[in-house]
Amino acid sequence: MITTTAKATKLAEAACPTPRIDQGRIQLGHGSGGKMSARLLRDRFLPRFGNQYLVGLGDGARVPVQGAEVVVSTDTFVVSPLEFPGGNIGHLAVHGTVNDVAMMGAVPRYLSAGFVLEEGLEFEVLDRILDAMTETAAACGVEIVTGDTKVVDRGKADGIFVNTTGIGFLDSAFRPSPDMARPGDVVLVSGPLGRHGMAIMAAREGLAFEADIVSDTASLAPLVESLRAAAGAEVRCLRDATRGGLASALNEIATASGVGVELSGDLPVPTAVEAACEMLGLDPLYVANEGVMVAFVAPEAETRALEALRAHPVGASAVRVGRVVAEHQGMVVLRTGLGGTRVVDMLPGDQLPRIC
């Protein structure tokens, strides 16, 4: 009954004059934070730029400065729409870099800010973005000390692109790093997952959900400071779960440390995010956050670390989501409520809404 297609000729050249998948050009998936992003770095950037600071692929680098050591980290911000429930690109540009510096265990101090402005951007919008940066920087205790502006033709940028670079100071006894997770460590998450990504998606696609979803953009630096005071060197790794979501952050750490991660219990996904993801066929584990971090800490420090996180409004719902195991190295596995297992892999590229 099952027969194969009788006659088939090779696809005419005119039909698809494009190279094989993934070859030859940048695709949006290269910016997803998934496997395509990782491969882009591995194949093109690291072989050329690779050095002792870069190879660790942390959120930033610890570099020597005249006998001392500082953390430096940079991030570029592109988002559409520029303004969304819970913030605008200005909030992201400050929080994003402040958080990356904090994930290296440092206290963020100075920021640079570079702007690519598109011809036609309204001053009103620009002012709101700059005001957001000013207020956010003040709240984070960082100063914007140098900057640059460029203007490009209409159509050459999405309103405004922002780059920020941050400098932070280190306590030399506190050096969390993605390659320091050890079997037995517990995995903590600082807050509810998926709010930023779903807020952006709702705003971008004009989707109205029953409950409004607001971006979680926030500084994580105070949480890191409290963690340092409470657990010090027992804090092994810190990572903010930005693009690619919690799943990608955990996969990066599992790979860097050569350990397995086992997720158990309920993950902190707000009802509205869960409902929106359900509707669109997306998995909240892969949805971006801008104010959530994952912390790997020694088992003895679990209670202290959770208390330290929960002392802040941003970390009020911090919770343990899993632990580090010696098995399935480089892999993240979720124990389901039924007792089954599911691999939580890195996605190849962007998460796409499903049909069924």
Added chain:
Amino acid sequence: MKYLSEYRDPEMARGLVKRILDTSTRRWTLMEVCGGQTHTIVKQGINEVLSDAIEMIHGPGCPVCVTPLEQIDRALHLATRDDVIFTSFGDMLRVPGSECDLLSVKARGGNVRVVYSPLDAVELARGNPDKEVVFFAVGFETTAPANAMAVWRAHELGVDNFSVLVSHVTVPPAMVAILEDPENRVQGFLAAGHVCTVMGWDEYEPLADRYHVPIVVTGFEPLDILEGIWMAVRQLEEGRHEVENQYVRSVRREGNRPAQDLVSKVFRVVDRGWRGIGTIPGSGLGLSPEFAAYDAEIKFGLEHIHAEEPAECRAGDVLKGRLKPYECPAFGGRCTPESPLGAPMVSTEGACAAYYNFGRVQAGAAAGANS
């Protein structure tokens, strides 16, 4: 979530698992037809906890997976045209054609857009009268009514710059094809709840009769699936072969009549190729002659585009349960989720992609080493 969390309760699920394990006096082989069910089964590890009593064969019911290479190539061709805005559900964008996928075409300047409803594509056509808007109408009976509605609406509004590239498939002929196969191992089916919401379950009764096979119309949440499995196992243990409805909160015997009427006005039954399986007679929907003006294949003269599936791919054997994905020589090497040879490795809910993940947990990182 209200109306969902009730169907995900772990305690009740464990109770059902126990009942299934206790009821089975031997190991039964069941097939879930729909990709949505495969997704839940894999995500919750249902096949793993039941493996002593039940072998689940993941059926061909993932529209993304089974869309034939030829239609993907035609989509790619359209998307490269300057005068076309090509619209699609999101997850079709990464499905590889012979040479590339829609995402790569987009990267090269093709106007490819994700829509959440086919009616959005009609609106896009109204807003862009100087462009041709094509919608990739794929899916089972579930998406057929909405896609039919888009064509109907375009017709009503006189939107003549809108057309659809149709690759609709239907479930019962695929089940017949599986059951007719001399090497078939499937002893019971979970029919797809949402397909039956539209079509009802009348058409499954002759199948249950003729092939002596239990068919349980089943929903998509963990408890739905476990209950569906339990109902199928009970039938098998008692020697019954009936159509039963587990998904009572959504499915009625006669289905959704207005939706069926619309589908039968806009579409007609055609032979359709299934990626990895081949052509199954009468298993597809194409546009009715009255709506030929909205047929992108005619409008853009795409009939000359044919494609050949890689001979190395043994998806047909996998989908029939004859070959375990990891027994395929290409598995994990030449064929991975990032560069799939065939249907079941294409989407996360395909059988090979599912095993690609499970195999790696069970056998360490070996199978995933080259990912």
